[in-house]
Amino acid sequence: MPIQVLPADIAAKIAAGEVIERPASVVKELIENAIDAGARTIRLEVEAGGKRLVKITDDGRGIAANEVPLAFARHATSKLSTIEDLFQVKTLGFRGEALASIAAVSRLTFITRPEQQVAGTLIRLEGGAQQTLAPTGAPVGTGVTVENLFFNVPARLKFLKADATETGHIHRVVSHYAMAFPEIGFSLRSNGRQIFQTDGSGKLYDVLVTLWNLDTAKQLVPVSGRTESGLTVDGFAGNPGLHRGRRDQIIFFVNRRWIQDRALGQAVAQAYHTFLPVGRNPVAVLNIQLDPAEVDVNVHPTKAEVKFKDPRAVFAAVQRPVRQAVLQESPLVRPAQPWATGPSPQAARFGLDMQRPLPTETAFERQETPAADDQRMPPMRVVGQIQQMYVIAEGPDGLYLVDQHAAHERILYEQMMARQAQAAVAGQRLLSPALLELSPAQAALLEAEQDTLRAVGFEIEPFGGRSYRLLALPRILGHTDPVAAFLGVLEEMLEGAVPLARQTHEKIAVIVCKRAAVKGGQTLSQEEMKELIYSLEKCRNPRTCPHGRPTMLHMSAYQLAREFGRH
Ligand code: ADP
Ligand code: MG
Secondary structure (H helix, E strand, O other): OOOOOOOHHHHHHHHHHHHOOOHHHHHHHHHHHHHHOOOOEEEEEEEHHHOOEEEEEEOOOOOOHHHHHHHOOOOOOOOOOOHHHHHHOOOOOOOOOHHHHHHHOOEEEEEEEOOOOOOEEEEEEEOOEEEEEEEEOOOOEEEEEEEOOOOOOHHHHHHOOOHHHHHHHHHHHHHHHHHHOOOOEEEEEEOOEEEEEOOOOOOHHHHHHHHHOHHHHHOEEEEEEEOOOOOEEEEEEEOOOOOEOOOOOEEEEEOOEEEOOHHHHHHHHHHOOOOOOOOOEOOEEEEEEOOHHHEEOOOOOOOOOOEEOOHHHHHHHHHHHHHHHHHHHOOOOOOOOOOOOOOOHHHHHOOOOOOOOOOOHHHHHOOOOOOOHHHOOOOOEEEEEEOOOEEEEEEOOEEEEEEHHHHHHHHHHHHHHHHHHOOOOOEEEEEEEEEEEOOHHHHHHHHHHHHHHHHHOOEEEEOOOOEEEEEEEEHHHOOOOHHHHHHHHHHHHHOOOOOOOOOHHHHHHHHHHHHHOOOOOOOOOHHHHHHHHHHHHOOOOOOEOOOOOEOEEEEOHHHHHHHOOOO
């Protein structure tokens, strides 16, 4: 084929493809225009997943009659005029491509009226070609109707998914704008049915209640942070009891533009470190505000990804307040209460120290403030044990299956950390010191970590060369072979056996508690189970073991009823 310049209509369709991939892209571009036009309410209606119809109505400032045709010219925009403006973008749109692109691949009707004009203007285009341009009666604002998207690009049409899938994409787009602009009332109808409507109250929380329901919203914690350079992070994050299989409910806005950013997702996920079951993801909606000059939004055709000048600073700025919020809202022990009515052999088996009322509220107050009542694990009634591994319990909202080993690990871990905070960990002295001969690696580790080992209750003294004497070990390991326990802990430390690496003293605590915790395969008496559940209720973070695995599975009364077909 000889080289030839593409005919204008083909070139337009190709260019449109960059911006308009599916009905949800149309929705996105039109919403952005309405927001940029200062709308207070934005109403959307779609039919057949937006393939047959996308209709949007706004009450923004409209376009003057003489400028209407120009709005459909490629690279026509009222939002930028110099190249410098590009580095200070404050509006959502700026390329002047959207209307031209949408018009090129659909049948589009656009009616608009600014307040100063008595009449509005109607323009109709089909496949980019202008059909009608006429004055018309119209309310202030703009209404855009996009019909039969891709009617002239069959290849594109074929790639669209089922209506329900496309509606899902649209729903997501509209939801995100509703979150980013709580002061704007959004409504979405699909095939004549109201999907949601936000009230424009200006409160993100209200929007989340509408989009996610009240139960979920109740589990959200406000997040707010500010750096010295003036970057702010605001929004909500879920308490550790709220988690999802997928990551798509970690939502970011940068200067109110929805963006996707893997590293920031990571920053939030890490803030929940040890609080969530492995493989589960937190929920968060965060708006990052920073100087527009600190971020380039012009790196992606749909502006879905942005480039920060200083990505590390943004990472830290996001992680810090989220972590703070998570720590503050984690379940906390109840006000100082005895662990049980009195010492008992069962308690001894669980390593519960009855003499010392532990951990008292004041011990925690320095780091964390008490959470609301509904953050705690509910009081539970023990029903029984199965497979010598799981405790069945009933709570106010359904059934709980508790992994006895994981639960006990959690209990021991929190007790140990609380005692460390009070410098109250006491080792249990051996009747006669045990002599150890360590490998060079073990000896090196021991030398390096002597203080941290002591902090959990190991007491060791050098005995010449690589020989050492073990004088005491953590009380909770009192029932085990001391030498095996100590060498086991050293080995696990050498292997880096704690995957969620933290500070060394926490790491050692995790290893020790794992060894000390009651194993699967042990039959528990009713009293022991009660003790276990009671102590678990007192944990700050009862739902996961220190390794991040769940301690319990919950089946709500609702789920039970549904599974039994009672709903
Ligand atoms: P951009 O948003 O990048 O400027 P568009 O093609 O989306 O480009 O829109 C072109 C211009 O049309 C905008 O700059 C704006 O001036 C005007 N416009 C588009 N939609 C609206 C609307 N809903 N209300 C008022 N003006 C609008
Ligand atoms: Mg635009």
